Amino acid sequence: MGVVCAGLDEDQLEALAAAVEDTWATPDGSTHVPIVALSAFDFLPWVKLRDVLTNLEERDAVLPSQPARVRYPLVLLSGFSTVQTSATVKAVSALGLRGGQDEMRPMFAVAVPKSLDKRLGVLCEELESDHYENQGRAQSRG
Numbered sequence: 001m002g003v004v005c006a007g008l009d010e011d012q013l014e015a016l017a018a019a020v021e022d023t024w025a026t027p028d029g030s031t032h033v034p035i036v037a038l039s040a041f042d043f044l045p046w047v048k049l050r051d052v053l054t055n056l057e058e059r060d061a062v063l064p065s066q067p068a069r070v071r072y073p074l075v076l077l078s079g080f081s082t083v084q085t086s087a088t089v090k091a092v093s094a095l096g097l098r099g100g101q102d103e104m105r106p107m108f109a110v111a112v113p114k115s116l117d118k119r120l121g122v123l124c125e126e127l128e129s130d131h132y133e134n135q136g137r138a139q140s141r142g
Contacts, residue, residue: 058099071102072100072128079111
């Protein structure tokens, strides 16, 4: 279980981590969910989503010296159940975070088996394209 992010600053990452951990804290407060901020190096052609997910614990709470630049902030959940995903998205959405190059609300995604071997840069481009299209549809509805 973990969260992969891009386009959020240090304060926003701390708020996100607190919201995720508050959502899944056990009565003794022992639940910890790794939060990984993507770096520009994660968008090199040979880096796949699987590579980042394999190193969640090692990269937890490490701020990259060169953060990944994305149009929309990304919050990608891995290893969460459907109920956990819904609760986490609700908790993080309530924070009202804005970031990325366009200072927009985050786009949420879930790691699925067919995305594991995709290059991270390509995956982010696909997610941003889908998010942009969904934003346009939502605005046209009114």
